[in-house]
Amino acid sequence: MRTRYIAGLSLVAMGAGFVTTLFLPDHPVVDLLKGGFEAGLVGGFADWFAVTALFRHPLGIPIPHTSLLLKSRDKIANSLISALENELLNKASITSRLKQFQLLKLAGSTVTRIVRKRSNRVGAIRLLHTLLTKLPLGSLVPYLQSGIVSMIGRIDVKPLAEKLLHTAAEERWDERALDYALDQGRIWVSRPETGQLLGSIAQQKMQEAKVGGIMGFAVQAFAGFMNEDKLGTMIQQLLLSGIQDLSRSGNMNREKLLAEIRNQLQRFATDEETLNKGKQWIADKAAHPDSGKFIEERLESLRTSLLSALDKEMDNGGRKVVTVVRYAIRKLQAEKELTDNAEQKILSFIVDFVEANHYRLGLLLKDNIDQMNDKELVRMLEEKVGSDLQWIRVNGALCGFIIGLILTSIQWLG
Known part of the structure; x- marks a missing residue:
């Protein structure tokens, strides 16, 4: 590192x-x-020893209380995990930081910026087209049927x-x-072939009728x-x-018929x-x-229609995508209470998820540290903070030099 050479220099x-x-005349x-150089030399050596003692034994000599980082690697890992869980990823900190982002507003502006480019719109439509084409509808049908049957089974049909009965009565x-x-019956009865059919049936039944005496004679004569x-x-x-009588409002027979329908x-x-x-019949039909x-x-x-619409939209450059996105964003912005509730739910979900799983980050951090040997750990730490620590040596030498000048001057005054 460049700072290490400066410190050594x-x-x-x-x-x-x-x-x-030492070789100059008095x-x-x-x-x-x-006096200045002497104090600077002592300060430089002292700070070199202090900085080196953090990472390794100075000159390879196992002096007590040196190589502190290696001896305290477990403490360092636990401290980092504790800081990660209790300070960096605590609920208040996460909530505060996420609120600053205004997630829905940020998402809206990001989506708007993305859909402004024609290539992004066409790419998104093409991706949707591909996914819809490859969607295995046949394999989805059993799940849909199962869901429909399950939904039917949960319905309480009596209420x-x-x-429905109350609505039918109100809407008549x-x-x-x-x-x-009655209208359909009138149409059917008015057909010529219906008259022929009714006449044939009546003629046949009259001939089959077994009535004796005068009544039988009258029936046969009529036939x-x-x-x-x-x-x-x-x-x-x-x-x-x-049928005409039953179609008239207020007809007695019509009212009796309606009353019977309502009773049934x-x-x-x-x-x-x-x-x-x-309900069971409907469920069986749904599962058939x-x-x-x-x-x-x-x-x-439905897929064919959607694919056709997507093809047409791709040819138009995805203009409707912009329209839909802008409309959706305007509607969301107009519904401030709805967006606030949605953002609050999103924040709560993220915070709860991080709180429930941030220990995994700590375990991952500790596992990575445990997998590193002493040499790799020292090298990593020196790369991250070693440069700043080397300036302590430079400052120690310079401060020692200045203090040496001051102390020598004080000795002269004494």
Whole structure:
């Protein structure tokens, strides 16, 4: 090290100066310089001994209380670990330092700076495109099905059914469902082929009817008088008239039908056995291989759409990425309470994580120190702090020289 040579040179200079004054004729100036060089030589040697004694035995002689760092390597390691855990990585210190960074603000500015470059945007989209292309959707399906089945199993269906029933009553879903069913029935009944079907069925059943006496004679006469077309048309008219009556608000039969629908829904909503069977049926359907195939098809369709959108965005240079990022940052900045809570949670997580694991850093530090032999440890310490310590030798020689001049001058005054 350069400072070591400077320190050695200062000691040599003091020694050479002292030896030179021994051969000079007596003179007050020579005596003054001799006292200075002598004190500087003593100070330089004393500080050389002190600095050397920290790292090794001076001149290789095992003098007591030398090579202090090697003798105290365990104490040094423990002190470093203690300082790391109790001072550098304690909760208050970490929290204080992290608050100065304003993590979310720093993250927002960093992300904004990154997405300004077209190459970064396109690179990020290309990476996302590659990851999405290689994503094994087929292997994800069983986990999705398992999650859906697990979620269904945790649902308490009775409160859900009661809430749905209450909502249905408020939104009048029962009336809408009835009106929809009546409209579909009207459409079906109005078809010509429906009339033919109804006439054929009625004609067949009348012929199969086994009624004796006058009633039987009347039925047979009516069946002979009415053909399939007439029967079909008559039944169609009757059904359409009935549907029209049920479609009118306030109709007595309509109200009775709605009341029965509501009663059945109420009974269903309070029947736990039926609800649990329904829940189990849904869970079984969700776990069925056909459902897995359906989910995979939907996922593949979604992936195709996303890949197409990413390809288009890459061609546009990722402009939407900038728009999305800026929008998200503006929304976060507007929600100060939300961002403050989020930052506090992040800080708490980091602090708790470091506090729970900083002992690992201490163990790693101690393990690294234990793996170093004495020579390597001394070399490392000298590289880190040796340069500054060598200046102690230089200062010791210079201070000794000045003090020697002062003491010699005091002797003259005495």
